[in-house]
Amino acid sequence: MSSPLGVQKFLNSKEAEEIRAELHRMMEDPSFNTESTYSPSSDADEYFFVDKHMKYLSQHLSLNPQHYLSNLRLMTRKK
Numbered sequence: 049m050s051s052p053l054g055v056q057k058f059l060n061s062k063e064a065e066e067i068r069a070e071l072h073r074m075m076e077d078p079s080f081n082t083e084s085t086y087s088p089s090s091d092a093d094e095y096f097f098v099d100k101h102m103k104y105l106s107q108h109l110s111l112n113p114q115h116y117l118s119n120l121r122l123m124t125r126k127k
Contacts, residue, residue, distance in 0.1 A: 054109055055106045055107070055109075058106050058109055059102070059106055063113060064102065064105075064106075067101075067102070067105065067113050067117065068098060068102060070117055071097060071098040071101055071102070071117075072098060074121065074124065075097050075098065079125060079126055080121070080124045080125055080126065081124045081125075081126055082097040082124060083097075084096050084097060101116075101120065
């Protein structure tokens with residue numbers, strides 16, 4: 049698991065800002081299924097798409113974010 053310092057460094061980085069912006073673009077694009085899903089561990093009733101994927105990326109810092117986004121686009125594209 050990632051250290052809290054590494055997670056915070058990632059979340060404050062320029063790369064994370066670009067990833068967050070791309071996830072927001074995907075949410076606004078009707079050709080992607082980015083509906084919020086419920087999570088019993090979240091504080092809110094809904095667990096938003098961007099938050100979910102930013103958390104995952106911050107916990108798995110060894111992942112290539114560009115590959116992750118590419119796969120996410122393939123998996124969420126509406127047919």
